[in-house]
Amino acid sequence: MTTVSSTTSTTAASTGYSALSSSSSGTGIDYSALIESKVQARLVRADRVDAKITANEAKITAYGDLQDLLQTVNSSLDGLRNRSTATGASSNLFGQRSAYISDEDSFTATVDDDTELGTYSVVVQQLATKHKIAADAVGGKTDALGQTGSFTLQAADGSAVTITMEADDSLTDLRDAINNQTSASGVTASIVQVSDSSYQLILTAKSTGQDISLTDGGDGVLSSLGLTDSSGAIKNELVAAQDAIIKVDGVTITRSSNTIDDAIDGVTLSLYTADPDTAVSMEVSTDLSSIKTAITDFVDAYNALRDFVTTQQAVSSDGTKSEDATLFADSLLQQITKSVYEGLNTSITTDDGEVLSLSSLGITFDSSNNLELNEDTLNTFLTDDIEQVKQLLGLNMTASSSSLSLLRYNSSMTSASFTLDIDVASDGSLNSATVNGDSSLFTVSGNRIVGATGSIYDGVVMVYNGGSGSVDVDFSQGLADRLYSSIDNYADEYDGDLATIIDDLEADDVDLESRSDDIKTKAETYRTTLTAYYARLEAAAETAALLLQQLTYKDSSDDS
Template sequence: MTTVSSTSSSTAASTGSSSLIASGSGTGIDYSALVEASVQKRLSRADRIDTTITANEARIAAYEDMQSLLLAVNTSLDGLRNRSVSTGAGSNLFEERTAYLSGGGSTAAGDVLSVTAADGAETGTYSIVVEQLATRHKIGATTTASQSAALGQSGSLTLGVAGGTAVSVDVEAGDSLTDIRDAINARKSTSGVTASIVKVTDSQYQLILTANDTGKAITLDDGGSGVLNGLGLTDADGGYTNELVAAQNAVVTVDGVRVERSSNTIADAVDGLTFDLYAALPGQTIGVEIGTDLSSIKSAITGFVDAYNAFRAFAQSHQTVGSSGTAGSDATLFADSLLRQVTKTVYDALNAKVTTDDGDTLSLASLGITFASDNTLKVDETALNAALTGDIDAVRTLLGLEMTSSSTDLKLLRYDRSLGRTDFTLDITVAEDGTLSGASVDGDSSLFRVSGNRIIGNDGTAFAGLVLVYTGESGSVDVGFSQGLADRLYTTLNGIAATDSGDIARIVSQLDADNTDMTRRSDDIKTKAEDYRTRLTAYYARLEAKAEAANLLLQQLKYKESSDD
């Protein structure tokens, strides 16, 4: 009997393999294709979810771009709202002041003095003459041949400045000029006197004492020890040996009124104004005009136009329709309801009109700002300049928030939200001791609470965020608010674009949450699909192994039959 030895053929269809290639001795079926088709059918659900996630990520990026652009618009508007920090703004450009200088003859006015005006300072003009500058008292000792050799002086000297705290400095016989300088400077923050050494020639050194502050004379005393005379700071009569610069106060005349101060910075002559004196110019008048800082307002207005146009370009890019009539590839927010709402809101706000107390109607056109054919804004600089220099109060009314009151005793302290009600009559009750006891509108006392002399709008009412100060007696006060274009647009956009609480932030937060949930679902589908791949691969591997074994058995039977024959 002939023995037939058989060698099994290898196959990739082993349990757990990632691909299956059937051998010629098996079924001949492409199991890998079968496995991949079955797995991809399951993965298609994850693919659809991933496509949605990618689309959401694109929308999030577009929303964040829109949010940044709207916040840039609001940044440009903030100072134009005529609100102070307490009423909800970062700055108020209408309250910022600048000084315009003129005169001085052949000397530039700015070389004589500068004037800084505080926010809210009274506008007006002043005539300034700088008669003399304040100077630091400076005295010198007699010269010595060396700054490091012992001077042979001993004793104690006391030095300071008029009105200050004097200090005592001990001098020993072995001390040099440098030692004495260093000993004086060790106490200069207390004494108000600084010592220095000037090299006059190669063989002459001089000790110089200088008052730290202008307008203050140096005081010296040695208690009769003779140290001051020995150093050459004072003469035999106790007078200064070398008074290099006399101490003197600054003297200016403001509208003919003589003002004398010890410093060249004068901040208490006129409320809200600080004068810095640089040079004395007796007999020459410097004109000072304090006015609204029109340059800053103009920059803010043109900055707003630029910020709006940037947003407008963004909006247009997301409303683009291709030749086929469908949205462009970059129009991520095409037909987006929020973008449509924002675009309309901004457009309506910019087309609004404001009526003044005189009945005049103001609009952006009053500032020389109009819409171009593509709905971007353009500025007529000549018209803008004329509006700013011609009637800054009208510009304030057009753009900002203003409160009117029938009583001068009622003042606005804070209003950090959008207007809930623009006109109302406030009925105020004051107790016999002069303290506020209540405030109401239309008989409703729940709208406000009082604290000291403050009337505070309660949360949840139309007056939330409003804080008034009242110093009068019981009575009724008519109150009115006018909300200009800048303030109205700012408060509207803030509700949409505020980083933490705006509409965009809420939508982005929801999309992020949706993506997190969908990512979890997609990952779960992918994990299960891979598990299924492993199981199906093992199943087909077993089938192929059985088919190979059966085929081998069949070949053996056929061989045996042929052998038997």
């Protein structure tokens, strides 16, 4: 009996782990379901954490989309702020220039930023040409020329180089020898096939207006080639070298090149056709097309932003938020929307009392609060008074002295008018800059006047190169500059409010994922512990059942 009991007990213990379902359990208890129920109860906490992570990820995506849309709006506004790179812009469209030319077949022009505006009368009297000469024709370009000796050649703007020939050199060899020294001589060589059995060497100066000069080494090579005559003069001149000649407002200007960049300050002329009898009008003006394009881009960018905001505010038919409204009732989105709307409603009053606003540009709100652009109104405003456009949109500083200029403007001040009393030392450096006798508002360093930290002028840096005296200063921050600054506080890639909240959510997700993983790990450990525990119970139940069978069998045997 002892041996039998020991064997059956061991068997029961070893099969206990695999007998936890109700179909195989000796007790009829579904331990597997019981274990799963207990484990899932603990995993509910992980599910709640995972749901929070999913919600955070949706918000991160939505905030990222909002940040991108706001940055696109600011990209369109950047060049309209009338700021230089020193004062924080990547470009200033109001400083960009275009040349409007009455006849672009004659010449074209490129204009540097901030070039003085003006109208010019230009007459192209003569184009600059490259000196071009030819040798006598030969029967084959690879046949030996039979010339032995040397000669020198150069263009007027190059240096003399020596070309040495041997009797078996061909026209091709001569061309290559000349071209190997083009960078020094300023002369290039080519071969023209005149007919099936006639080839000519052509020498051309690299630059216009530069004569080619040839000097024989004493062996008569140049005259034998037909490049010079018996007197040493050029024998076959195809094109004479000549300078370009133009008249600008009646003043005759001669240059060796057809590209003239020093006749009108900031303007580069590219000459194409000479017409001595025709005066061509050229107007150097603000590049209105670039400004119009930026304004159009702004309208499109704002409307894309508005569409996003509308989606985030949408509700379903039952009055609950729409499935796509990830940022529904989000306080930061509401704050951004309010700031943008306030910026759009900026108005500027000119010195003569005229009020300028978005509608002055032909931009109005439709019934959905999207922007609509009337191009006719915009075109008229741009062409009639570009200075008012600049005043409406950009940062503007006026000073009663041209010696005072703006270097930096990072201030929240939207407008200001004040008089600077400036004291200059004998060496030209600044002693002080005061406003109404108050020296605490500005500090000075060298020739810089810097708004004091914490003052209303904080973030303003000006440069002064004049003498002691008083300067009246006016600042006005236009619609584009105000709106850009407001948006940048939210959308800056590194320290804007959206970047901060995205960073916080991502950090929160890292912590939440760690918590979720910890809960799941502990739940699986709990599963293992329960499985072992119920396996021991099942094994004990099987052992008890077997013992009962043995006792019952024994009783039956005793009775018989």
